Amino acid sequence: MKITVTGSLGNISKPLAKQLIAAGHEVTVVSSNPDKKADIEALGATAAIGSIGDAEFLSSAFSGADVVYTMVPPSFAVNDYRKYASDLAHSYAAAIKSAGIKRIVNLSSIGADVDGGTGPIAGMHDAEQILNAMPDVAVKHIRPGIFYVNLYANIGMIKNLGFNGANYSADTRLVLVHPNDIAAVIAEEISGSFTGKSVRFVSSDESTAGAVTTALGVAIGQPDLKWVEFTTEQAIGGMIQAGVPDYFAHLYAEMYTAINTGILWTAYDAAGTKPTGKTKLADFAKEFAIVYGA
Numbered sequence: 001m002k003i004t005v006t007g008s009l010g011n012i013s014k015p016l017a018k019q020l021i022a023a024g025h026e027v028t029v030v031s032s033n034p035d036k037k038a039d040i041e042a043l044g045a046t047a048a049i050g051s052i053g054d055a056e057f058l059s060s061a062f063s064g065a066d067v068v069y070t071m072v073p074p075s076f077a078v079n080d081y082r083k084y085a086s087d088l089a090h091s092y093a094a095a096i097k098s099a100g101i102k103r104i105v106n107l108s109s110i111g112a113d114v115d116g117g118t119g120p121i122a123g124m125h126d127a128e129q130i131l132n133a134m135p136d137v138a139v140k141h142i143r144p145g146i147f148y149v150n151l152y153a154n155i156g157m158i159k160n161l162g163f164n165g166a167n168y169s170a171d172t173r174l175v176l177v178h179p180n181d182i183a184a185v186i187a188e189e190i191s192g193s194f195t196g197k198s199v200r201f202v203s204s205d206e207s208t209a210g211a212v213t214t215a216l217g218v219a220i221g222q223p224d225l226k227w228v229e230f231t232t233e234q235a236i237g238g239m240i241q242a243g244v245p246d247y248f249a250h251l252y253a254e255m256y257t258a259i260n261t262g263i264l265w266t267a268y269d270a271a272g273t274k275p276t277g278k279t280k281l282a283d284f285a286k287e288f289a290i291v292y293g294a
């Protein structure tokens, strides 16, 4: 099949492109950066260089594809994330219409059923609605849990302060997922035969903030590493100090509060989802130790 993958060589798109190419598909990868062209071609894919905000460019990148993988990249450059995500979803919808695409797999998020109070995830809620409004296009929304790789952002805290933490408690439930496991589910859906509009959750493991911290601590040779619960104000201050723009520090703190209340997991649980991804917390902890030591 001919497949266009957005998201460049990011967390999900790189393993996804590799898996699709290994399965014999003809893959085009969209990147905004001309410097990525050689790396994309080295994978065996065609590079389409341009912005996903440019519907005309996207339409040519999608042209002839049997299936398109869409996603909203994170961006610290914006100050209204819901508008940013909606604008990109409208750009995708326009390109999908003009290129005559009939099937798309869209990267959404756990908690995307909730309309607000969930930080950046509310942008995924809006994007789902916009893509669902396209008539005669089959759309499969993939709703992953929290990426393990987010924990790399805590390396500075662990190294400089000697603990891990956020504005929720050690016994807060976390639904976690490895990018490779998400890519595997997306590749499976692309090769499958979904119709209509539907949602699929994906997770690799479930744990708590405290148990995640212990697993990472053991892997980096600090078995006594502790989780510290901050106030929301402390969490926001810490993120700003670490270089996160003020707007995003508030947005992430809102998402962490949603993690604390458990509202992000409601639809995931209602769907009876189990963590079927291959990469368990102990496996990721080994990857974390390598990055931590590098």
Ligand SMILES: NC(=O)c1ccc[n+]([C@@H]2O[C@H](COP(=O)([O-])OP(=O)(O)OC[C@H]3O[C@@H](n4cnc5c(N)ncnc54)[C@H](OP(=O)(O)O)[C@@H]3O)[C@@H](O)[C@H]2O)c1
Binding pocket: 006, 007, 008, 009, 010, 011, 012, 013, 030, 031, 032, 033, 036, 050, 051, 052, 053, 071, 072, 073, 074, 107, 108, 109, 110, 124, 144, 145, 146, 147, 150
């Ligand atoms: N982190 C989580 O816990 C979590 C949980 C659930 C869902 N999600 C979803 O996952 C998404 C992120 O996926 P990911 O981690 O695979 O992304 P990623 O690794 O951040 O990669 C996205 C890539 O998209 C490209 N890009 C950015 N702006 C672009 C533009 N205007 N036009 C074309 N390409 C552009 C960039 O590469 P170039 O520089 O090469 O263009 C960027 O590296 C989130 O936004 C969210 O929707 C995340």
